[in-house]
Amino acid sequence: MTCPSCKKREATIHITQNVNGKTTRIDLCPVCAKEQGYLGEPDGVAGIFAGDLFGSGATNLFKMAGGMPGAASAAQQVERCAYCGTSFEEFRNRGLLGCCHCYDEFGQRLLPVIRRIQAGETHVGRRPDGAPAAPKPEETAAEDKKRLLKRPVRIPKKRPEGDAQAADASAAAKPPVETAPAATAVPTRPAATAAESGLEALRREQAEAVKAEDYEKAARIRDRIRALEPGKEGGTKA
Amino acid sequence: MNWYEGAGPEGDIVLSSRVRLARNLKEFPFPHKLSPATAREVADRIEEALFSASANLKREFASLEMDAMEETDRVSMVEKHLISKEFAAGGTGRRTLVNRDESISMMVNEEDHVRIQAMRAGFALDESYADALRLARLFEEKLDIGFHPQFGYGTACPTNTGTGMRASVMVHLPGLVMTGYIAAVVESLRKIGFTVRGLYGENSEATGAIFQVSNQITLGVSEEETVADLKRLVVQGLEQERGIRKELYRLQPLTLEDRVNRAYGILKYARKISSEEALQQLSDIRLGVSLGLLRNIRVETLNRLTLGVGPATLQKTVGRPMGPDERDAARAATIRDCL
Numbered sequence: 354m355t356c357p358s359c360k361k362r363e364a365t366i367h368i369t370q371n372v373n374g375k376t377t378r379i380d381l382c383p384v385c386a387k388e389q390g391y392l393g394e395p396d397g398v399a400g401i402f403a404g405d406l407f408g409s410g411a412t413n414l415f416k417m418a419g420g421m422p423g424a425a426s427a428a429q430q431v432e433r434c435a436y437c438g439t440s441f442e443e444f445r446n447r448g449l450l451g452c453c454h455c456y457d458e459f460g461q462r463l464l465p466v467i468r469r470i471q472a473g474e475t476h477v478g479r480r481p482d483g484a485p486a487a488p489k490p491e492e493t494a495a496e497d498k499k500r501l502l503k504r505p506v507r508i509p510k511k512r513p514e515g516d517a518q519a520a521d522a523s524a525a526a527k528p529p530v531e532t533a534p535a536a537t538a539v540p541t542r543p544a545a546t547a548a549e550s551g552l553e554a555l556r557r558e559q560a561e562a563v564k565a566e567d568y569e570k571a572a573r574i575r576d577r578i579r580a581l582e583p584g585k586e587g588g589t590k591a
Numbered sequence: 592m593n594w595y596e597g598a599g600p601e602g603d604i605v606l607s608s609r610v611r612l613a614r615n616l617k618e619f620p621f622p623h624k625l626s627p628a629t630a631r632e633v634a635d636r637i638e639e640a641l642f643s644a645s646a647n648l649k650r651e652f653a654s655l656e657m658d659a660m661e662e663t664d665r666v667s668m669v670e671k672h673l674i675s676k677e678f679a680a681g682g683t684g685r686r687t688l689v690n691r692d693e694s695i696s697m698m699v700n701e702e703d704h705v706r707i708q709a710m711r712a713g714f715a716l717d718e719s720y721a722d723a724l725r726l727a728r729l730f731e732e733k734l735d736i737g738f739h740p741q742f743g744y745g746t747a748c749p750t751n752t753g754t755g756m757r758a759s760v761m762v763h764l765p766g767l768v769m770t771g772y773i774a775a776v777v778e779s780l781r782k783i784g785f786t787v788r789g790l791y792g793e794n795s796e797a798t799g800a801i802f803q804v805s806n807q808i809t810l811g812v813s814e815e816e817t818v819a820d821l822k823r824l825v826v827q828g829l830e831q832e833r834g835i836r837k838e839l840y841r842l843q844p845l846t847l848e849d850r851v852n853r854a855y856g857i858l859k860y861a862r863k864i865s866s867e868e869a870l871q872q873l874s875d876i877r878l879g880v881s882l883g884l885l886r887n888i889r890v891e892t893l894n895r896l897t898l899g900v901g902p903a904t905l906q907k908t909v910g911r912p913m914g915p916d917e918r919d920a921a922r923a924a925t926i927r928d929c930l
Contacts, residue, residue: 439624452624452737453615453738453745456737467752470749471810471812473812474741474808474811476742476743476752476811477811477813478753479813481736543911
């Protein structure tokens with residue numbers, strides 16, 4: 354719907370106010386909502402959530418279906434991007450965001466998704482303004498992947514399968530490639546070994562995080578362990 | 592001459608290096624959310640940014656409206672890796688900006704507003720990255736490009752956010768395939784955030800032992816690191832592949848020579864051949880050339896044939912539509928001429 358106040362922009366902020374038992378609904382666009390004091394800076398929004406802004410006589414059920422960029426982190430449940438109208442549900446179903454502002458709007462709600470598919474949570478590369486790259490967070494999953502990456506990709510000793518000719522050729526090729534430069538990287542340990550030592554380190558980190566009662570960190574590490582563990586998400590074997 | 596008609600460093604094993612950068616305009620929804628009119632506006636802005644940058648660029652790049660092209664031409668572009676299969680289906684506002692030697696192609700309004708892709712023959716990732724970056728910078732100067740301080744470049748799919756970069760190499764690994772080691776290598780790469788696919792992208796079979804290796808991670812790793820990581824993996828892969836080839840030849844010279852020469856015989860004398868068989872035989876010939884068993888064939892010829900035997904590209908070369916039988920005959924003739 355169009356914002357009844359400015360009659361121009363889309364009304365994406367919906368506020369239900371309950372004053373002494375009388376419920377009123379207010380629909381506004383983010384700009385008018387801000388002008389009329391319904392949307393403040395992040396702190397203000399947090400105040401509304403804390404429920405002490407209107408005193409004891411009124412409760413403010415603040416339901417945002419969109420929000421200002423800065424408010425996104427305080428308002429955990431942004432359902433719809435105020436700029437393009439894409440709902441979080443839509444994103445979850447389709448896997449595509451609606452516009453660049455969605456990253457602001459949905460903010461931290463995207464993190465669980467991003468953690469599953471990316472190595473880190475923070476961009477460390479180039480920026481359009483040419484500003485220096487952000488310093489790398491100390492313990493990111495990227496670092497772990499890096500450590501794994503520095504090890505050579507190992508070739509397992511496993512007997513190959515395939516057509517008769519290939520099997521024939523490879524049977525003769527045992528032990529493989531003794532003279533080749535690759536020889537140092539070849540066999541004795543299965544390919545999963547590199548990942549396994551990374552897993553051990555992660556498990557240790559996870560135990561430490563639990564001990565320190567940093568459950569958020571522990572959960573993050575758990576997700577990374579899941580991603581690396583064989584047998585999970587189509588890994589080699591259970 | 593097109594880029595793929597040359598041969599670059601390590602050209603007997605590394606067919607090509609490619610870097611893709613995704614960029615989006617901040618003030619427009621992503622392509623899947625655009626109305627036809629707005630999609631055209633986005634395409635116009637991107638095209639304008641490129642063409643207004645310099646007279647050279649305007650001369651160098653052609654703008655192709657996908658909906659205005661024949662299907663054969665679009666499919667041929669897919670076969671040459673200039674555009675994605677999905678993009679070739681067309682749609683309002685979908686354009687390809689492509690330079691003369693086809694080493695740079697930019698898909699406008701694919702999943703993102705613009706995907707800049709730079710390709711080079713052989714193992715030349717640094718150069719491909721530099722090519723793509725030059726154009727990304729140009730767009731960043733002229734347009735308001737979406738960027739988030741934490742999540743990096745805004746992309747329609749969060750699998751691309753951060754750098755928006757996909758760096759990939761196309762490699763020929765018959766030794767790893769013949770010995771069956773390839774499965775373990777693919778698995779190891781997957782574990783460290785790299786994907787391996789066949790010659791023609793997602794879900795395609797690795798026909799002719801040709802694989803595309805690319806980074807999967809775009810957030811938390813810089814562009815330079817991504818390129819460096821992939822380079823290191825390619826160097827390791829090259830060592831292993833060369834080692835296995837040498838060893839296979841040392842142990843079974845006759846088997847290998849027979850295989851390579853049979854492939855040469857088939858391609859030299861066949862009167863009709865499918866694109867799949869052609870790729871298989873070209874793979875064996877490439878192996879033979881690399882091992883020095885076939886001396887009068889150049890890697891450039893093999894590169895040209897590998898990308899040139901697809902049904903659509905072949906029909907374009909011949910200049911008329913053909914049925915499958917006729918195509919197989921034309922393909923065999925083209926290959927015979929080249930060898």
